[in-house]
Amino acid sequence: MKVTVNKNVCIGNGMCIGIVSEAFKFGEDGKSQAYNTDPELADLIREAEENCPVGAIIIEEDD
Template sequence: MKATVDRDGCIECGLCASICPEVFRMGDDGPAEAYVDEVPESAEQTAVEAQEGCPVSVITVE
């Protein structure tokens, strides 16, 4: 399972990083980023929750 963030559309709310810090973090330049190559099995559910909770729908988990 992989996660990506369309950083151009990110509004920097930090919700994804607070829901699933194992996969998402706020980048040094502002927008959020997925910082792992593969979503750990233990974080798959919270990664999907972060995707579903994103207010601007810029997260993809597949």
């Protein structure tokens, strides 16, 4: 699983961090960034993607 945050879309509201701080954190720009895509966090990462108010989280599944 590859997880990225579209910095052009992210508004830095931190919803993803609130859901799974083990996978997302704020960068120096005040916007979220993915830093841990451990497979054990996959369900929470997907929940963060679904709940992002601006749809900035992009998940690419491994083939």
